[in-house]
Amino acid sequence: MNENVYDTIIIGSGPAGLTAAIYNVRADLKTIVLAGEQPGGQLTITTAVDNWPGFPLGIGGTKLMMDMQKQVTNLGVEIKNATVSRISNFKLQSANFKIELIDKSELLAKAVILATGAKAKWIGLPNEKEMIGKGVSGCATCDGFFFRDKVVTVVGGGDTACEDAVFLAKFASKVYVVHRREEFRAAAIEQKKVFGNPKIEVLWNSEIKELNPPDPAVAGSPSLDKEGGDKLRAVKIFNNKTNEEKIMPTDGLFVAIGHTPATEFVADLVNRDPEGFVVIGENKDHPMMTSMAGIFAAGDATTINRDFRQAIAAAGDGCKAGLDAESWLGSQSL
Numbered sequence: 597m598n599e600n601v602y603d604t605i606i607i608g609s610g611p612a613g614l615t616a617a618i619y620n621v622r623a624d625l626k627t628i629v630l631a632g633e634q635p636g637g638q639l640t641i642t643t644a645v646d647n648w649p650g651f652p653l654g655i656g657g658t659k660l661m662m663d664m665q666k667q668v669t670n671l672g673v674e675i676k677n678a679t680v681s682r683i684s685n686f687k688l689q690s691a692n693f694k695i696e697l698i699d700k701s702e703l704l705a706k707a708v709i710l711a712t713g714a715k716a717k718w719i720g721l722p723n724e725k726e727m728i729g730k731g732v733s734g735c736a737t738c739d740g741f742f743f744r745d746k747v748v749t750v751v752g753g754g755d756t757a758c759e760d761a762v763f764l765a766k767f768a769s770k771v772y773v774v775h776r777r778e779e780f781r782a783a784a785i786e787q788k789k790v791f792g793n794p795k796i797e798v799l800w801n802s803e804i805k806e807l808n809p810p811d812p813a814v815a816g817s818p819s820l821d822k823e824g825g826d827k828l829r830a831v832k833i834f835n836n837k838t839n840e841e842k843i844m845p846t847d848g849l850f851v852a853i854g855h856t857p858a859t860e861f862v863a864d865l866v867n868r869d870p871e872g873f874v875v876i877g878e879n880k881d882h883p884m885m886t887s888m889a890g891i892f893a894a895g896d897a898t899t900i901n902r903d904f905r906q907a908i909a910a911a912g913d914g915c916k917a918g919l920d921a922e923s924w925l926g927s928q929s930l
């Protein structure tokens with residue numbers, strides 16, 4: 597047998613991909629995980645994960661993912677630091693798919709699990725990425741809890757921004773929603789919840805231009821005195837209608853302007869929704885299978901998890917995709 601032929605090739609090494617790998621290797625399938633440019637996935641850029649069960653005091657995101665990788669390799673799965681550029685349908689040497697890597701090498705697979713995740717879109721401010729975990733967040737469900745009695749700002753105007761604002765208002769003393777247009781895109785019911793919440797104030801026609809702008813007035817902001825200087829203290833807001841700028845103290849900035857799934861490389865192969873999330877759930881025998889027989893998907897890259905975007909949900913999907921791929925492989929005469 598060609599040593600490059602795998603029963604399952606799992607693309608992505610976040611919670612979805614690594615959990616799928618655990619199930620596949622324990623089903624005695626020859627399995628490899630291709631880790632991509634972010635080994636361990638999105639959780640590796642967060643500090644504290646408080647909602648992964650089993651850790652009474654929470655766990656660091658990188659620690660959780662490094663431990664998950666160790667568990668997977670201890671079980672006998674190969675994890676390769678490689679990024680996939682293309683998958684093609686390929687019937688040879690009992691394989692169904694050819695996986696092309698950006699270094700031009702190739703692997704063959706009987707089944708493929710796509711677990712490539714989705715990246716939060718960021719505003720694009722110079723120090724924005726450095727401030728993640730220091731007040732800047734792409735996930736209100738994950739980090740809202742840390743902002744009890746603090747002032748937070750949400751950026752965006754869609755469903756997620758409105759839902760995030762309402763969710764954050766449970767903890768925060770004040771929630772500003774900064775939106776660059778004059779009206780929300782969000783569903784009417786979500787807008788109603790925002791407008792009806794006395795803690796939430798919407799700043800229309802407004803854009804964030806700077807984080808922690810140098811201004812002595814900011815010294816009085818709520819968190820600076822208590823927690824020191826490297827955290828978010830304030831944002832500079834630009835009103836695109838009046839051209840006015842103002843500095844607004846804030847402890848947290850939640851960027852809710854959408855997510856981009858890493859699925860462009862399979863655009864010609866499997867059905868995706870208009871935003872690029874891989875469609876699953878349409879095959880009644882194989883709920884985790886995409887429109888292409890033998891290609892499964894799990895986690896934030898899929899239509900099923902796109903509205904949840906939580907590690908435990910991605911891991912749960914990874915488990916299902918692993919089991920579904922195993923069951924499909926068992927039904928094939930390869």
Ligand SMILES: Cc1cc2nc3c(=O)[nH]c(=O)nc-3n(C[C@H](O)[C@H](O)[C@H](O)COP(=O)(O)OP(=O)(O)OC[C@H]3O[C@@H](n4cnc5c(N)ncnc54)[C@H](O)[C@@H]3O)c2cc1C
Nearest residue numbers: 608609610612632634637638680712713895896905906907
């Ligand atoms: C800052 C931050 C904090 C968060 N905090 C929490 C939290 O506290 N609790 C929680 O439950 N969730 C949290 N989340 C959300 C959570 O991280 C995601 O829901 C989860 O990681 C999704 O898992 P996934 O496996 O689907 O994708 P990801 O974790 O995004 O992993 C995708 C993987 O695919 C790989 N990949 C992509 N393209 C390719 C390619 N072409 N070839 C090979 N590999 C590829 C990447 O390298 C990566 O390894 C947070 C997210 C962020 C950004």
